Amino acid sequence: MSRRPPHSSAAETQEGNEPVALITVSQGKREGAFGGPDGAYQATLVAIEGPRPATNSRTGEEFSLLDWVFAIEGAPDDACLVWASTSVASGPKSKMYGYLTALLGGRAPAVGQSFEAADLVGRQALVTIRRDEDGWLKVENVSAMPAAVPPQPTPAVVTPPAAPQVNGAHTLRQRLAQAQPKQDLPF
Numbered sequence: 001m002s003r004r005p006p007h008s009s010a011a012e013t014q015e016g017n018e019p020v021a022l023i024t025v026s027q028g029k030r031e032g033a034f035g036g037p038d039g040a041y042q043a044t045l046v047a048i049e050g051p052r053p054a055t056n057s058r059t060g061e062e063f064s065l066l067d068w069v070f071a072i073e074g075a076p077d078d079a080c081l082v083w084a085s086t087s088v089a090s091g092p093k094s095k096m097y098g099y100l101t102a103l104l105g106g107r108a109p110a111v112g113q114s115f116e117a118a119d120l121v122g123r124q125a126l127v128t129i130r131r132d133e134d135g136w137l138k139v140e141n142v143s144a145m146p147a148a149v150p151p152q153p154t155p156a157v158v159t160p161p162a163a164p165q166v167n168g169a170h171t172l173r174q175r176l177a178q179a180q181p182k183q184d185l186p187f
Contacts, residue, residue, distance in 0.1 A: 106144035
C-alpha cells in the first residue's frame, strides 16, 4: 500500500502524469486588475459575486459580503477591473444601498424592492479609485453618473487655437469689457 504525503492529492497530476504545483507565486494583483492612476472613472458593473463569509476583526462576529466587479471604461481589457465589497445589509444607511442608488442613476430604490444580478449588471456608475499605502486598489466611492456625461469613453483633449488679440485684450472677458459702451454712473 503506497502512502502519499499529507499535502498531496489525486488532483496533483495532469494528463500524462505531469506534476501540478501546489503553490505558484503571482505578481501580487488579481487577474484583470485596473492598472491606471487613482481618480474617478466611468465604469460598468460586470458581475456581483457572493455572498461569501467574513469575520469582523474587532468583534469576531460573522457576516456575509458581496463583491461588486466594475470594468473601467476605456481601459485595456486585460487591466480594467476593480472590485468593491459590501455587506448584504441593504437598508437606507448601508453601503449597498448607496451602490444601488448609483446604479439606478441616482434614484434611491424603494424599501421592499428586489433585484437580481441581471437587473444591475451592465449599468454604469462613477467609481472613485485610490491605492492604499501598500499599493492595493480601493474603491472609495460609487456614485451616479452625472446626467450631462454621455455613457462612452472620454475623447482626447483638444487644445483650442489661441484667441486673437483685439485692442490689447487677450481673453473673451477682456474683449467684451472693451466692447461695452462707457457709462457715467453716479456710483
